[in-house]
Amino acid sequence: MKAPLRYHEFDKDISGCGIFGVIHKKRGLIPGHMPSCAMATMHDRGNGLGGGFAAYGIYPEQADKYAFHLMCETEGALESAREVITKFFTIHDSQPIPTRKVLAIKNAPIVWRFFLTPKRKGERPTFRDLGEEDFVVAVVMHINAKVHGAFVFSSGKNMGAFKGVGFPEDIAEFFRVEDYRAYIWTAHNRFPTNTPGWWGGAHPFTLLDWSIVHNGEISSYGINMRYLCENDYLCTLMTDTEVVAYLLDLLVRRHGLSRKLCSKVFAPPFWDEIDRMPPEEKRMYTALRATYGSAMLNGPFAILVGSSKCLWGLNDRVKLRPLVVAEKGDMVFMSSEESAIREVQPDLDRVWMPKAGEPVIVETEV
Amino acid sequence: MLLTPINRNYHDFKIDRDKDLCINCKVCVRQCSYQAHYWDENRKKVMHDNSKCVGCHRCEALCPTAALNIRQNDSEFRTNALWRPVFIKNIYKQADTGGVLLTGMGSPVDIPIYYDKLLLDASQVTNPSIDPLREPMELRTFLGAKPDRLEFEKGKDGKPILKTKLTPQIQLETPLMFSAMSFGSINFNLHIAMARAATKLGICYNTGEGGLHPSLYMYGKNTIVQVASGRFGVHRDYLNAGAAIEIKIGQGAKPGIGGHLPGEKINAKVSETRMVPLGSDAISPAPHHDIYSIEDLLQLIYALKEASEYRLPVSVKIAAVHNAAAIASGVVRAGADIVVIDGMRGGTGAAPGMIRDNVGIPVELALAAVDQRLRDEGIRHRASIVAASGHRCSADVVKAIALGADAVYIATAALLAVGCTLCARCYTGKCPWGIATNDAELAKRQNPEVAEQKLINLIQAWSHEIQEMLGGMGLNSIESLRGNRDKLRAVGLSQAEMDILGVKHAGK
Ligand code: SF4
Numbered sequence: 001m002k003a004p005l006r007y008h009e010f011d012k013d014i015s016g017c018g019i020f021g022v023i024h025k026k027r028g029l030i031p032g033h034m035p036s037c038a039m040a041t042m043h044d045r046g047n048g049l050g051g052g053f054a055a056y057g058i059y060p061e062q063a064d065k066y067a068f069h070l071m072c073e074t075e076g077a078l079e080s081a082r083e084v085i086t087k088f089f090t091i092h093d094s095q096p097i098p099t100r101k102v103l104a105i106k107n108a109p110i111v112w113r114f115f116l117t118p119k120r121k122g123e124r125p126t127f128r129d130l131g132e133e134d135f136v137v138a139v140v141m142h143i144n145a146k147v148h149g150a151f152v153f154s155s156g157k158n159m160g161a162f163k164g165v166g167f168p169e170d171i172a173e174f175f176r177v178e179d180y181r182a183y184i185w186t187a188h189n190r191f192p193t194n195t196p197g198w199w200g201g202a203h204p205f206t207l208l209d210w211s212i213v214h215n216g217e218i219s220s221y222g223i224n225m226r227y228l229c230e231n232d233y234l235c236t237l238m239t240d241t242e243v244v245a246y247l248l249d250l251l252v253r254r255h256g257l258s259r260k261l262c263s264k265v266f267a268p269p270f271w272d273e274i275d276r277m278p279p280e281e282k283r284m285y286t287a288l289r290a291t292y293g294s295a296m297l298n299g300p301f302a303i304l305v306g307s308s309k310c311l312w313g314l315n316d317r318v319k320l321r322p323l324v325v326a327e328k329g330d331m332v333f334m335s336s337e338e339s340a341i342r343e344v345q346p347d348l349d350r351v352w353m354p355k356a357g358e359p360v361i362v363e364t365e366v
Numbered sequence: 367m368l369l370t371p372i373n374r375n376y377h378d379f380k381i382d383r384d385k386d387l388c389i390n391c392k393v394c395v396r397q398c399s400y401q402a403h404y405w406d407e408n409r410k411k412v413m414h415d416n417s418k419c420v421g422c423h424r425c426e427a428l429c430p431t432a433a434l435n436i437r438q439n440d441s442e443f444r445t446n447a448l449w450r451p452v453f454i455k456n457i458y459k460q461a462d463t464g465g466v467l468l469t470g471m472g473s474p475v476d477i478p479i480y481y482d483k484l485l486l487d488a489s490q491v492t493n494p495s496i497d498p499l500r501e502p503m504e505l506r507t508f509l510g511a512k513p514d515r516l517e518f519e520k521g522k523d524g525k526p527i528l529k530t531k532l533t534p535q536i537q538l539e540t541p542l543m544f545s546a547m548s549f550g551s552i553n554f555n556l557h558i559a560m561a562r563a564a565t566k567l568g569i570c571y572n573t574g575e576g577g578l579h580p581s582l583y584m585y586g587k588n589t590i591v592q593v594a595s596g597r598f599g600v601h602r603d604y605l606n607a608g609a610a611i612e613i614k615i616g617q618g619a620k621p622g623i624g625g626h627l628p629g630e631k632i633n634a635k636v637s638e639t640r641m642v643p644l645g646s647d648a649i650s651p652a653p654h655h656d657i658y659s660i661e662d663l664l665q666l667i668y669a670l671k672e673a674s675e676y677r678l679p680v681s682v683k684i685a686a687v688h689n690a691a692a693i694a695s696g697v698v699r700a701g702a703d704i705v706v707i708d709g710m711r712g713g714t715g716a717a718p719g720m721i722r723d724n725v726g727i728p729v730e731l732a733l734a735a736v737d738q739r740l741r742d743e744g745i746r747h748r749a750s751i752v753a754a755s756g757h758r759c760s761a762d763v764v765k766a767i768a769l770g771a772d773a774v775y776i777a778t779a780a781l782l783a784v785g786c787t788l789c790a791r792c793y794t795g796k797c798p799w800g801i802a803t804n805d806a807e808l809a810k811r812q813n814p815e816v817a818e819q820k821l822i823n824l825i826q827a828w829s830h831e832i833q834e835m836l837g838g839m840g841l842n843s844i845e846s847l848r849g850n851r852d853k854l855r856a857v858g859l860s861q862a863e864m865d866i867l868g869v870k871h872a873g874k
């Protein structure tokens with residue numbers, strides 16, 4: 001799309017972070033207590049300006065519906081959002097997200113959830129040509145950009161995000177995270193250096209059933225966002241995580257790249273490595289770098305990506321941010337620090353540091 | 367006295383000869399191709415005529431006793447903000463000759479240099495800078511059309527196999543190339559030097575519009591052959607000799623006009639290479655007479671692709687003019703794999719001064735506008751962008767890449783590397799440094815081996831500096847800089863300028 005006027009005049013968010021993720025390969029349910037304890041161990045990796053969780057498998061009764069989590073500044077904003085949603089979706093359920101009062105959490109927005117099925121193409125007011133997933137993305141972006149004071153912070157099926165301004169353990173208490181049981185959790189603790197706390201700016205960042213937690217600063221942001229704009233994604237949050245999320249959506253969902261290949265776009269092998277590969281592989285990686293150079297994530301990062309089937313960890317190609325992986329039975333943990341894993345699972349079968357740029361992709365077996 | 371032209375005393379330079387140091391060895395007499403120094407038989411000493419000096423500094427460099435100093439002539443006209451000396455002198459000259467004022471090299475006039483108003487970023491605390499001496503720092507660049515996506519299929523062992531076939535690309539080990547300087551405008555010694563340097567560096571040089579001498583075909587992998595309006599030296603083998611074919615539509619130093627290589631420069635080798643008669647003027651028409659519109663360009667692009675059996679990318683070079691963005695968009699849609707944008711500070715062997723100093727726009731603005739337009743239209747991947755004209759140092763190159771260029775063409779800098787002093791008299795064919803001349807005696811002043819090494823040194827030095835700057839910004843690969851305008855900040859530019867360049871003001 002054509003870049004909006006003064007699209008270069010953004011104020012980018014800069015932050016350091018702690019991340020944690022866990023997956024049960026047999027879809028055994030893990031209580032919310034575990035990620036929240038792990039994050040509490042990494043308290044010092046944040047500064048109380050952002051914490052959050054994403055959980056998969058938490059709405060088994062409504063598993064076929066899109067679960068929209070909204071945060072709204074006022075009742076009015078919630079009503080306006082509801083009006084927009086009604087035009088595009090059939091609402092099956094609409095309820096406040098259960099919370100409790102927590103001393104450390106101030107100025108919480110109204111948090112609400114809807115369980116939805118999209119209207120058929122002919123019944124939609126706009127976006128009639130879009131396939132189901134593109135349609136959901138379009139409506140979410142529409143609400144976030146146009147409905148003042150309302151923000152959709154997760155929109156996948158049988159999953160949800162819980163996040164806000166505060167330390168993760170306080171956010172967990174606020175959202176009663178211990179009441180949920182999930183087969184994948186991702187969690188995030190944030191150390192922003194320049195944004196005043198905004199609940200929507202906390203992580204995980206989600207899009208459909210993707211959830212992304214990220215520790216790092218993407219130095220290639222300036223070109224990544226322009227490349228995304230060419231491909232019709234408008235960055236509005238000005239965080240690195242948003243860029244990662246849209247790139248994932250573009251490469252994996254729209255271009256059909258495997259997670260492994262997508263990892264190689266984000267953190268490509270060095271040319272001298274490529275030069276030593278067998279011809280066919282060399283041709284592939286050369287094409288991958290030449291074609292997707294603008295999607296490369298340059299700069300220090302460790303990312304965890306959750307989706308309904310998979311937990312996926314990735315480091316930058318010179319490993320400038322920590323990432324540890326550990327196994328215990330059917331569970332695989334990924335974290336910024338080993339201490340966080342040991343805190344919730346002292347006896348581990350295996351612990352290792354993935355190599356720079358080598359993705360760790362763990363899929364559910366059932 | 368009446369017969370003395372007005373001009374006689376208003377020359378630009380003054381030769382300052384230290385009488386105590388001069389040993390009358392006559393080196394300067396032999397070195398000066400303009401006869402500014404001469405042996406005075408009566409006085410038995412070396413004398414000079416200031417009015418003949420072009421300020422090339424050849425004598426000064428070679429004088430064994432350092433007796434010479436070439437200075438600006440300090441005779442001054444009455445100060446006048448409107449009638450500055452250059453205009454006064456030009457009028458005197460034209461009143462004498464009735465001709466177009468010819469000049470050479472890039473424009474010396476005060477056109478804004480946006481590179482000087484753009485500053486680069488560096489990492490502090492929140493992300494680490496990277497040390498190129500310890501970590502890989504990649505500059506490899508591919509020029510050519512890219513697909514908008516890649517498709518893969520699963521191989522027998524479950525590994526992915528690339529299904530998409532990429533169109534031909536040029537591989538560069540560093541995002542720099544030697545820009546078009548035709549054989550004829552500069553001599554053969556420098557063509558060999560450029561060809562060998564490009565080969566050793568893993569980059570490309572451009573033949574310019576003068577054809578390619580058969581003895582240089584062996585460097586084809588690192589050669590871009592040019593097809594310009596004069597079609598000099600263009601034939602089937604030539605088109606297939608290089609790594610890419612470039613159609614020259616325009617040149618930044620003289621947009622909208624053709625070229626003229628005077629007959630004096632056409633010696634046997636040039637004549638053979640250009641396929642023009644010995645000693646006859648070689649005139650390139652202003653337009654290509656088979657391209658009067660964009661669809662004609664499309665036909666030529668595909669004619670060249672056919673002629674080279676789709677093995678080579680086709681590049682189109684345009685001068686940076688007012689509608690560069692729209693023109694470049696048309697050029698990409700017409701099938702060009704590479705678009706070269708040549709700004710108004712670009713050099714030339716010969717151009718009318720009025721054109722050189724007044725026509726066109728600075729490359730920074732054109733480059734930024736073209737890159738943005740191609741992205742807005744979703745076709746940026748369909749062509750690489752090469753920026754050319756007046757890139758003086760590695761920081762200019764880094765800024766050009768951050769604005770959106772894939773690579774940068776350098777020519778003036780390459781000539782400086784082999785000794786050019788920017789005297790701007792390239793059109794005379796008497797280049798005292800042996801560059802823009804085919805006079806055998808003068809051309810001898812360029813030793814191909816020495817020139818090759820100087821060119822290699824220059825590109826290596828710039829590449830190291832680019833690596834340092836990249837690492838400082840926390841990047842370890844050039845593709846993360848390309849189009850990354852967030853790495854640039856403007857100082858003292860207007861809102862309109864910043865909007866076109868797509869950069870924020872420093873402090874924001
Ligand atoms: S080269 Fe120097 S020393 Fe020799 S004649 Fe000229 S000025 Fe005198």
Ligand code: SF4
Binds near residue numbers: 790796799800
């Ligand atoms: S190439 Fe020769 S004639 Fe042209 S500016 Fe340089 S020194 Fe002068």
